Amino acid sequence: MGQVTVDRAKKDGTIVAGIFPNTCYSDGKFTFHLGPNTADDIxxxxxxxxxxxxxxYESVTFAVKITLTAKDNQDAPDPTAFDVVFTNDGSKLTATIKTKLKGVEYSFDGKTWSNVNTTAVAHLKDVTAYLRYKETDELNASAAVFKTVNSGHGKLVHHAAVQATCQNTGNVEYWECETCAKYYSDEAAATEVSLAEVIIAKTDHKWSVKYTYxxxxxxxxxxYCDAVTETESHVSSGEATSAKAEYCTVCGYIITPKKGGGSSGGHVSGGSHSRDNTTERNPSINGExxxxxxIAAALGKQNGGSATISLNGETTVPAEVIKAIADRKIRVEFVYDSTKSWLVDGAEITAVSAVDLSLLPGSVDTSSLRGILGCKYRISADIPAEIRFAFRKQYAGEFANVYKLIDGKLVFQTCVKLAEDGTAVIPGMSxxxxxxxxxxxxxxxQGDFDNNGILDIYDAVALLRYSVGLDSGENLQLIDLNGDGLVNCADASTVLRWLVGLSA
Ligand SMILES: [Zn+2]
Ligand SMILES: [Zn+2]
Ligand SMILES: [Zn+2]
Structure with a gap:
């Protein structure tokens, strides 16, 4: 139809508009293009x-005015609408930003942004993940939200507890990150422990209960190994007669067979260490x-005093024997073997029945307790009694702390000081x-601050002296009795309250 001419009246900044060669108009349509502009032109x-x-017609004239405006802003994403999760392939950890939001982009430094929502990270590092809405044709990129999460570890390797022996070190239960070689006492890797805390040193030899002879x-x-103790001489039971052989009262070895009997050498029923090759299994009373x-008859005739009955491999004491001593002033030592005896005071027996005095090997886990394991037993006897244990002499003067498994937990029962020969008479295992x-x-x-095995007024005194700096504490693990993190007169008062029975 006609020709278009454009007068450029004003050019402000770099906004560019112009006529293209041979541009025409027709049917009232006219097109033009804006040239490239930048944010500076806003x-x-x-x-x-x-x-x-x-x-x-007369020429038609109109003016075109173009102003470059800024884009609108958009709101930042909801900071709770994204998460950072860590995955591992055994050694490498990868952080991934997870969100259901659309039109977002990701950054792990807050500066460079992209559609990549993952990055490799080190163990135990704080990782900050950023998220924002992307720029669109109409809208600017939003402000960013971010969160910082510790990467933790990859897969932790579980190590079960291993008991130390004289040959090998043991270890407590622990978890190890194979990648960064750190050790933890818990599966969540919350508590780091050193190798020294994990490893249990080799122990002394563990001498068998049974004797070899x-x-x-x-x-x-x-x-655990081929080591043996020094050979001790047999202890004679007395001269052999036609009724009984001379045997060793410690190991059961038959020193001289019964007079007139055919057998020579061998073994009598001599306690728990001899059950395999027992032919006769009579208990003995006072050596016979x-x-x-x-035995029941002999006890029945005995007027008070004491008696020693060697079980010689028997474990069940019949009711007639218990009946013979029940409610009478007779103290009987039932010798279980050379290291263990049951001590029964007839006067304390109120119910008569057969008693199983077995001391079967126990299986409770004692790794949480301090000290060395003296022994573990499963006991089925239900009789007022004490047990005398002969521990190794080197432990004389130390304490035997007795625990019982109650509702799956080891509960302190009592504490007995070992005598000079290493023995301890322990009540409360009956x-x-x-x-x-x-x-x-x-x-x-608990509260035995002066470490003498009993709870008395001196514990309170010693504790007070310690709290004011007059004394160094002996049994320091036990002194913060009320658990307030301080050792002070409140703890001493707790001891005093226990002494007068005010609190448990
Ligand atoms: Zn690690
Ligand atoms: Zn050994
Ligand atoms: Zn012997």
Whole structure:
């Protein structure tokens, strides 16, 4: 139809508009293009006048004014609408930003942004993840939200507890990050522990309860290696007669067979260490082997005093024997073997029945207790009694702390000081259950601050002296009795309250 001419009236900044060669108009349509602009041009204006030349009308003139405006902003994403999760392939950890939001972009430094929502990270590092809405044709990129999360570890390797022996070190239960070689006492890797805390040093030899013997004597073997104790001479039971052989009262070895009997050498029923090769199994009272009925009769005739009955491998004491001593002033030592005896005071027996005096090996986990393991037993006897244990002499003066398994937990029962020969007479193991006896230079009795095995006024005194700096504490693990993190007169008062029975 006609020709278009454009007068550029104003050019402000870099806003560019212009006529393209041979541009025409027809049917009232006219097109033009804006040239490239930058953010710096926001707010600037360009304008021009267009003149449309026609044949039949006067030329049509109009002005075009263009102002470059800023884009609108958009709100930042909801900071709770994204998460950072860590995955691992055994060694490498990868952080991934997870969100259901659309039109977002990601950054791990707050500066460079992209559609990549993952990055490799180190163990135990704080990782900050950023998220924002992307720029669109109409809207600017939003402000960013971010969160910082610790990467933790990759897969932790679980190591079960291993008991130390004389041959090998053991370890407590722990978890290890194979990548960064750190050790933890818990599966969540919350508490780091050192290698030294994990490893349990090799132990002394563990001498078998059973004796090994030959004609010259008896000895203990180590359960883990070939070490043996010094050979001790047999202890004679008395001269052999036609009724009984001369045997070793410690290991059961038959020194001289019964007079007139055919057998020579061998072994009598001599306690728990001899059950495999027992042919006769009579208990003995005061050194003489007898039937249980004869023993019951002998006890019945005895007027008070004490008696020693060697069980010689028997474990069940019949009711007739218990009946013979029940409610009478007779103290009976039932010798279980050379290291263990049951001490029963007839006067304390109120119910008569057969008693199983077995001391079966226990299986409770004592790794949480301090000291060395003295012994673990499963006891089924239910009789008022004490047990005398002969521990190794080197522990004389230390404490035997007795624990019983109650509702899955080891609960402190009592504490007994070992005598000079290493023995301890332990009360309170006479109800059925699992027991553990730990030998330790410290008493585990709560409040036993002066470490003498009993709770008395001196504990309160010693504690007060310690709290004001007059004394160094002996049994320091036990002194913060009220658990307030301080050792002070409040703890001493707790001891005093226990002494007068005000609190448990
Ligand atoms: Zn790690
Ligand atoms: Zn050994
Ligand atoms: Zn012997």
């Amino acid at each position: 707010g600037k204006t360009g304008s021009f006048t267009v003149k449309l030349v026609t044949d039949n 030959d004609k010259n004597g008896h000895w203990h073997k180590c359960e 082997q007898k039937t249980w009925s004869d 109800a059925p259950g699992e027991y553990a006896v730990m030998v330790c230079r410290y008493s585990d009795r």
